[in-house]
Amino acid sequence: MTGRRQFLATLAAAGAATAAPRGWAQGTPAIVKPGGTLAVAIFADPLSFDPHIAANVQGRAACRAIHDALFTVDRQGRLAPGLVVSWTQPDNRTFVLKLREGVQFHDGTPFDAESVRYNLERIRSGKLGANAIRAGEIRALDTCTVVDAATVKFALRYPFAAFLFPLTDVAGCIGSPTAFEKWGLDYSLHPAGTGPFKLAEYMKDARTVLERNGAYWNAGKPHLDRVILRPIPTDSTRLAELRSGGVQIAEAMPLQDVHRLRDSKDIVLSERIGFRWEYFGFNLHDAYPGKSKPFRQAFQWAIDREALHQVAYFGTGAIGYDGILPGSPFADPGYAPFHRDLDRAKRLIDQSGLGRVSIQAPLQPDPVKQRAAQVFQANAAELGVSIAIQQVDSAGYAATLSAGTLPIDLQGWWGYRPDPDQYLAILLNSIGSYAKYNAYSNPAMDALIQGEESALTEADRRKDFRQVADLMNEDAVYVPWHYSSDFKGLSPAVRGFYHPQDGIIAFQDLTLQG
Incomplete structure (x- = not known):
């Protein structure tokens, strides 16, 4: 070998x-x-x-x-x-x-x-x-x-x-x-x-x-x-x-x-933690409020992750702040760069200059996501942002996402893959399909993704992935909040x-x- x-x-x-x-x-x-x-x-x-x-x-x-x-x-x-x-x-x-x-x-x-x-x-x-x-x-x-x-x-x-x-x-x-x-x-x-x-x-x-x-x-x-x-x-x-x-x-x-x-x-109930990573995603095209970085950053501090954990997931799984799923050698269980700070979030909204805005949010009929969307909706309202949830089927949601016309992604998640690059590069690299859907492009992020892909040691990749997480949270195109468990009944x-x-x-x- x-x-x-x-x-x-x-x-x-x-x-x-x-x-x-x-x-x-x-x-x-x-x-x-x-x-x-x-x-x-x-x-x-x-x-x-x-x-x-x-x-x-x-x-x-x-x-x-x-x-x-x-x-x-x-x-x-x-x-x-x-x-x-x-x-x-x-x-x-x-x-x-x-x-x-x-x-x-x-x-x-x-x-x-x-x-x-x-x-x-x-x-x-x-x-x-x-x-x-x-x-x-x-x-x-x-x-x-x-x-x-x-x-x-x-x-x-x-x-x-x-x-x-x-x-x-x-x-x-x-x-x-x-x-x-x-x-x-x-x-x-x-x-x-x-x-x-x-x-x-x-x-x-x-x-x-x-x-x-x-x-x-x-x-x-x-x-x-x-x-x-x-x-x-x-x-x-x-x-x-x-x-x-x-x-x-x-x-x-x-x-x-x-x-x-x-x-x-x-x-027989079977559980697997780290099944998927949950996030809220923003569209950075000019037509949407997500174009403003301070607007996006406000939600890092405004969302109530503990409420999401309890209301949407009934306390199962774990709160998460990056895209590195539990069980990965690159995971950092102590990584928690945010806490709920509504005053800070409101200052960022003011900095964005957008004032009171309304966002259409297509959502599939997933009861977990419905509960999460309601918490997000309430958190956004505290910032003067109105979230109008629209029910769509899976095909309609996928078509809107791939067309780059999804104003905000309350459905956002990515299932487990053996290596974090398999989804992070698609989401964050400027040539990745999801990055293109959301008009996200940052040369510094591209360099970090290329670095972790070509690194020769696990230690080097771990360092690169931590920098990827930090920059993702700074740019706030995705607002991470949870790692879910998969439950099957047999x-x-x-x-x-x-x-x-x-x-x-x-x-x-x-x-x-x-």
């Missing part, structure tokens, strides 16, 4: 070592009984089964059941083989990857080095709808060269310590080039990955049916015949379905009920469950007893 590769492994392992979840697993039985149908209550519809487009956690989860990624993350948080079985790093800008042989896509075509090259080029070019977030995740890639049918070489534009980590998620999920070319923008309805499950049925906002891939390369898996994903946005209904046996797993357990559910005898019949920090279940490992 090269020095850089050892650093990558150490970096990830350090993050996992402190993040053991509560109620995290029900062990795999000594004798695995195959078959059966697992029903899962999910919070929202997956929206897309194209991994290069999928935008929400539910879509990422479905895509990763249908498509294998080039790499995986093991239970210690280390980079591990997926469709790539081994890799070397001859220098700090080059990776040589050996691919798993004898693997087929669901359409019967072979997985090989050319399919890897095609997928990465599809992402980089935006071809057939691939989105800007995926392109941002592999922005350091200069060329992907086919060495032979089972070998590819990545040449990077600059040294990037954590480049391979995005390839454990949807950016690294590989679909059939033949299927991409055949279906074009309709690939989402006809996905052909190499994963343990195939898409058998999709009814928007009703159900997604995944069926076992009988030709899966990992012999003996998956154990289940099928998985049914049922979008149920109402907290009480998801819980009722779990209690009645209508589903065997329910995601996003109602936060107001988790303390009671920990003592339940008929539900039937005692579920076996083989492990709760990863990103919350995405490996369905291929699960069995049902009884």
Whole structure:
């Protein structure tokens, strides 16, 4: 193992070592009984089964059941083989990857080095709808060269310590080039990955049916015949379905009920802290009040983080002041640069010269975010700022965000990734998609992001990330306030469950007893 590769492994392992979840697993039985149908209550519809487009956690989860990624993350948080079985790093800008042989896509075509090259080029070019977030995740890639049918070489534009980590998620999920070319923008309805499950049925906002891939390369898996994903946005209904046996797993357990559910005898409650980072985001385009830096800074001091913690999250998770999730080797539990200071906030509003303003705030029907928005609305009113909350669906919200016309982002959050750069660069680097949406550009921030990406030691990256957090808070384009826990409820019949920090279940490992 090269020095850089050892650093990558150490970096990830350090993050996992402190993040053991509560109620995290029900062990795999000594004798695995195959078959059966697992029903899962999910919070929202997956929206897309194209991994290069999928935008929400539910879509990422479905895509990763249908498509294998080039790499995986093991239970210690280390980079591990997926469709790539081994890799070397001859220098700090080059990776040589050996691919798993004898693997087929669901359409019967072979997985090989050319399919890897095609997928990465599809992402980089935006071809057939691939989105800007995926392109941002592999922005350091200069060329992907086919060495032979089972070998590819990545040449990077600059040294990037954590480049391979995005390839454990949807950016690294590989679909059939033949299927991409055949279906074009309709690939989402006809996905052909190499994963343990195939898409058998999709009814928007009703159900997604995944069926076992009988030709899966990992012999003996998956154990289940099928998985049914049922979008149920109402907290009480998801819980009722779990209690009645209508589903065997329910995601996003109602936060107001988790303390009671920990003592339940008929539900196993699993918790993973550091699942996502919450923030309020501002649009810096000229048409919006967020253009004013003092205006944005006022909210760092005006928001009541303790009230948000208690009202929105019922005291679960943790208050947070930066984008470094708990469990990361770069996290600083003592970092707390703000306290509530309404007088200071009002002085900053006066300095902005904006006076009394009204801001439209589109918001999806997420009960947690609804509660948080109400606290934010009350805090803003104390500054003479009126927040008008508008209910929108997920698609409408995403379209407004990507068009750069979201006046203020009360929905803001980013799910766990193995390395903080995977989301901070997208949010803060001027070439990142979210930074572009919000018109945020600061050359000093760009230099810090480039510095942490090319740093050779964990200590240097830790120093860079702390400076990133400080400058992010100074510029106040995002106002951080919370790190949330992921709560899943399981039937005692579920076996083989492990709760990863990103919350995405490996369905291929699960069995049902009884």
